[in-house]
Amino acid sequence: MPRPRSLTHAQLASAALAVIDRDGLAGLSMRAVAKELGMSTMALYRYVDDRDQLEQLVVELVLGEVDTEPPGPEVPWRGRVEIMVGRLRDSVGAHPEIVPLTLTHRHRSPAVLRWSEVVLTILADAGLRGGQQVIALRGLLGYVIGAVQLEHLGSLSAPGTVAISALPPDRFPQLSATAQRARRIGADQEFSGGLDMLLRGMAEMLADGAGLPPDGLPDR
Template structure:
C-alpha cells in the first residue's frame, strides 16, 4: 500500500519558490526542491511527475496572490487599468526570477486568468472590441513581463548602462548619450513612463 500523501501543493510550491528566489530559475530541479523539503528526490516524485509541474505550482503560488478585485468603477478606465497593472507588477517584482515562467504557464494559471478577466471587463466597458481588445490585453501582459525582465536582468542602474555610456561617441553617439541620461531614471519612472506611453497608444 502506498504511503499517504503528507505534503500539499502549497508546501511544494513554497519550497520550489524558495529555491528559485535563492538560486535563480536555473537552480530549480526536482533534486533541489526535494533537498529544500528535507526528503529524497524519489520521494518528491510521489507528489509531482516532473519539473514542469513544479513550475506550474510556483506560477500559481505567486500569481494567485494578485488582487483581482475590480478597481472602483467611478475611476476612468485608464486609471483602473493602471491599478491592475500595478498589482501584477508589485506581486511579480517580489519574485523576479519567476517572470519567465508566467509566459510558459499563463494559460493554466487561474491567477493570470482572473487578472485577465478583470482587465478585459474594464476594456469592454471602455469600448474595446474584437481585435483591438485582443491586442490591448496582449500588449499589457507583454509590457509587464518584458519590463520586469529588463529591470531584473538589465536595470538602468546596472553595469550595462555604465558600459554603454562609455562607448565612443564617434561610433555610438545616441546610445552613449541616452545611457548617460538613463542613470537618472528611477525604476518606477521607467516602468510607469513606459506604461503611460503604451496607454496613450491604446487610447488612439
C-alpha cells in the first residue's frame, strides 16, 4: 500500500487504535502501527517520537469524541452528572482496551480536561466545595474506568462469575448467592445502579454540608 506523503495525527491515531482494537493494548508497538500504515518502522519516527506519543494520540482520538457541551441548567445537577458520565462511558466503552491509557494520559489529554472542567462546574453549582470536589471528581472518573473494565473484561456473565455462582453455599453463602443474582443483571442496570449509589452519597454530603470547614470536608 503506498504511503501518504504526509500523515496527520488523526491518521496515526486511527492506525494505532486499529491495532489496539484488533490485537489488544499489548499489541501496540511502533512496528505494528507502521505495518498498519504500510510504511517502515523508521519512517514512522518522522511523525512521532515513541509509543508514548502514539498512546496520547489514541486517547485524544477516542475521548475527543466525547460531547463536552454542558447539559442545560433545567436538568437537575444529578441528571447533568449522569449525562456527562454516560458520554464518557460510551466513548471509552467503544474501545475498552484503551482504559489503561486513559489513566496514564488523562492529565495531558485536552478532551479529559474539558470533560473534567464541565463536571467540576456542575458539582460546584450543586454546592460541593474544596476537597469535596476533588473526591467527587476522582470518584466519578474511577467509577467510569472501573465499570468499563468490569463490563468488557469481567462482565457479570463471564466465566469467573459463573464459577463463583457454583461455589459451595455452605462455605460461601453470600458470595455464591450474589454471583447467581449477578447473572440476571444487565450491564446498563449495573452501571446506572452503581452510579446512583455514588450520586446519592454526594447528595447526602450536600444535605449534611452546613458548617463544613473551608476545605469542604467534614471534621473527623
